[in-house]
Amino acid sequence: MRVLVVEDDPMLLDGLKVGLGLAGATCDVVSTCGDAEAALATSVFDAVVLDRMLPDGSGLDVLKRLRERGDRTPILLLTALDETSDRIDGLDAGADDYLGKPFDLDELAARIRAMVRRGAGRATPGLAWGEFTLDPATMTAAQGGKAVALSRREFAVLSALMERRGAIASRSEIEDRLYGWQEEIESNAVEVHVHHLRAKLGREAIETVRGLGYRMGGRS
């Protein structure tokens, strides 16, 4: 899950990056409206956490321009302006959720997961494909009801594939889910993680589509 965090307070920005990382998200962080718009124009995110009061403008304007372009990325407004009227303004401007500062990190992560889930048109919190089930909230995976221990990256690769529900996910798409901009990507990282997943889940769990990418094996 790749999340863009737009926040001007460096302490909070650092906390969000580390905290959401612990919850299984890959975070890209920016602190101005300008950087946020640039990031949203060039990359695809599963969700955006947006502060309202930014040094070079209002987060609401970023939100409005994004919606005007027809971008449907789920957006959560995270702000100290926490009056009911502020919430209404934010939601009516196109936000999917609203959270006032200070907030609970776990709640924020849960709200982001819920937004992403609804954005993908799912109602149940877990992902299921064949005998595999994933629970993004606890970051646990199970095969035929038995828990399988996965690393954070392995979990991210598996959930990226399961979200596609048998469609192909390209290597670069999976890489995007795994790494923020600031992180250095090892050239064969995705292959390594897929290799590890096959070792844990069985060779047929993930199919390689030569030249295109990967998809889940078998049927739902």
Next chain:
Amino acid sequence: MRSLRVRLFATLIVATGALWFIAAAWIYVGARQEVEHVLDTRLQEAARMVASLVASGDMPARPKAGEPATSIPGLGGYERQLSCQIWSFDDRLVARSSGAPDEKLSDGGTGFSERVVNGEPWRVYAVEDEAKGIRVLVGDRLGLREKLVADLIKGLLWPAALILPLLGFLIWASVGQGLRPLRLIARELGGRDAEDMSPVDAGAMPSEIKPLTTAINGLFDKVERARRHEREVTAFAAHELRTPLAGLKTQAQIAATAKEPGVRDRALGQVLTAVDRASRLVTQLLALARLDAEAPASTPETAPLGSVIEEALELARATGPARVTLAPDVQRMCVQAPRQPLLLLLRNLFENAFEHSPPDGVVTCRVAGCAIEILDEGPGAPEAELPRLTQRFFRGSTKMATGEGAGLGLAIASAAAEQCGATLSFENRQDRTGLIARITFGQSLVAHNAAAA
């Protein structure tokens, strides 16, 4: 008497009563004189009338001795007011009216006289008829006269006694009616909740109440403005505190949940930094609140500028490594200002200068005319931002990059300057990059010898 209504009522009743009594007394005196005059005239006329009757009639002018005196039928009417006696010159009672006493009413002579007969005072008028040798005496009881006047006064006072309570009721009711606008205002204000500061409707009020409603509305306006200012500051402060608190909480949660020691230790370090930042922010907010609350210009003291600057530098030293140069004329000046705000002002300006100084930068403090200037060698500020530097929670674009500070230091300096009777302004240096903070004093910055003189 606390109650306006009771006071008005008492005043009006006492005044009305007193007026009535004075009128009654006046009428009493006047009526008495008038009654005396009228009745005296009547006595006179009656006496002459009888005398002329005797003179023209066939009444025996000299009755035989021993013959009982002829009884003249009483003049009758109102309780036999008049009595008449006819005496011969040789002291025989010739005739008398019925009800007239036997005793002689007057001893002699003509004209008016007064005499006590049978224990009652009489007023008598005597007429002599030389030809017939008789004296006609006509008198009336003084008691009757008194009674007549008393009846008149009673007739005046009885209705007064009856009307006075009615009048009292009317006064009470109309005073109450007159005070109704006050009661309406009181009820309107009493029924309000604490938030309602809308003005009292003065349109329908009588002109006597208008100054009151105008004053109340003026007060409401002032209170409302003060409250709005306070609410704005509080809202802003709450907002500005929330973000650091959110950062603090997030880092604390990471520290609590992270399994890797490296992540945990880093988060704990961030928690400490966040606490320091939050406590600095709270200190600044308190300083600002104190400056807002204090009455302007609390007792100014005259102090040598050099020592004040050194004290401010002591307080500010911790924030920066930059060197400070004091121009020589600083030591020659004295400044007259309340001490605490002045220290707060200088300290915040120095801290700001240190924060923006490069590591080996020099902060200069000098005197220019009636102003103190603090110059740094930092990046300065965009011209457009210069007037906004003292706004609360305003962070300049250079400051935003670092994310440090809450944008309160210069706001505190500005508020403190106001308390010192000085104005604070900023401009960029012309000789190199850097900012000049200028504190302009009026008459309170003087040379040493001038202060001594």
